[in-house]
Amino acid sequence: MEKNAESLIRFFTSQRLKPFQAILLSAGTTILVFVLDLVTPPELSFSLFYLFPLAIGMLFCGRRLGWANALFCTLAWTVAYLLSRQPSASTFSVVWTFLARIATNAIFAYILDVLRQVIEGLRELSLIDPLTGAANRRFFEGYLARTIDRAIRAKEPLTLLAIDFDDFKELNDRYGHDRGDEALMGLVRAIQGRIRPDDMLCRLGGDEFALVLYAMDYDRSEEVMARLLEAIRAELSARGIESTLSIGAITFLSMGAGAFTMLKKADELLYEVKKMGKNAIKHSLAT
Numbered sequence: 001m002e003k004n005a006e007s008l009i010r011f012f013t014s015q016r017l018k019p020f021q022a023i024l025l026s027a028g029t030t031i032l033v034f035v036l037d038l039v040t041p042p043e044l045s046f047s048l049f050y051l052f053p054l055a056i057g058m059l060f061c062g063r064r065l066g067w068a069n070a071l072f073c074t075l076a077w078t079v080a081y082l083l084s085r086q087p088s089a090s091t092f093s094v095v096w097t098f099l100a101r102i103a104t105n106a107i108f109a110y111i112l113d114v115l116r117q118v119i120e121g122l123r124e125l126s127l128i129d130p131l132t133g134a135a136n137r138r139f140f141e142g143y144l145a146r147t148i149d150r151a152i153r154a155k156e157p158l159t160l161l162a163i164d165f166d167d168f169k170e171l172n173d174r175y176g177h178d179r180g181d182e183a184l185m186g187l188v189r190a191i192q193g194r195i196r197p198d199d200m201l202c203r204l205g206g207d208e209f210a211l212v213l214y215a216m217d218y219d220r221s222e223e224v225m226a227r228l229l230e231a232i233r234a235e236l237s238a239r240g241i242e243s244t245l246s247i248g249a250i251t252f253l254s255m256g257a258g259a260f261t262m263l264k265k266a267d268e269l270l271y272e273v274k275k276m277g278k279n280a281i282k283h284s285l286a287t
Contacts, residue, residue, distance in 0.1 A: 022060035026069050029053040030076050037080035047101060050077045051108055058112035066116075070109040074102060129203040131181060132188040140202030140210060144259040147200070147214055152255045159221035161211040162248040162266035163187070166278040168207040171243055180207075183241050190235035191228055210263060218251045218285050225249060225281060244279035246270055252286045 057069025248269025
């Protein structure tokens with residue numbers, strides 16, 4: 001059951017179809033079914049096939065576009081039905097068929113809309129850290145592996161950061177876990193508002209975070225890290241939290257190592273900072 005649910009989540013959240021691609025595919029399929037509906041004998045019903053483009057729209061185009069697409073599919077079927085109906089058909093049968101089709105499409109669209117919302121909720125539970133909104137470790141490991149492959153193909157550099165609060169246990173012990181949670185959320189808020197869609201922040205566990213800066217060489221990542229650290233300090237200060245960070249960062253110009261090895265190297269740099277007194281950044285260039 002868990003495997004089936006995971007497969008469903010991955011299928012609908014893997015961005016196989018972007019919204020504009022889904023709209024084009026749905027509209028094209030609707031038009032194709034509409035044409036077939038017109039040129040074939042009235043005895044051959046194509047009404048069932050309008051549900052296919054309707055499903056594409058509801059599952060891949062978002063709520064508003066999905067319902068607009070459902071309306072388009074229903075109108076296409078209505079026009080095809082009115083143009084190809086038997087002249088001898090009574091007004092009652094025409095109205096009944098028309099209302100039944102609208103009800104069928106509306107119910108089908110509603111069920112798919114609910115399914116899409118459930119899938120999005122499951123994705124949040126399975127891939128996102130519920131406290132901070134950052135990616136969880138499970139999501140991050142898959143993302144990092146895909147990003148490494150992407151960097152290899154595009155011949156782009158990649159910078160990986162391991163981030164850890166200094167003396168976080170003391171912060172929790174002195175001010176309570178609620179205060180510690182505020183510190184974690186503040187860090188995520190400061191970082192996520194300043195990174196690009198291609199970058200990824202992850203909460204590995206506790207007060208440990210990892211950050212991927214895609215296509216970021218050594219000098220540019222130095223600038224970005226300075227801005228992020230300044231933003232984090234400002235965010236924590238605004239919340240009345242006095243805490244420092246230790247950061248280990250490593251820039252890879254080539255991707256000779258795997259995701260696990262790369263993260264381990266960043267962790268090693270982080271622990272070097274801890275040993276040297278904390279509250280600093282150690283940035284290395286992988287050879």
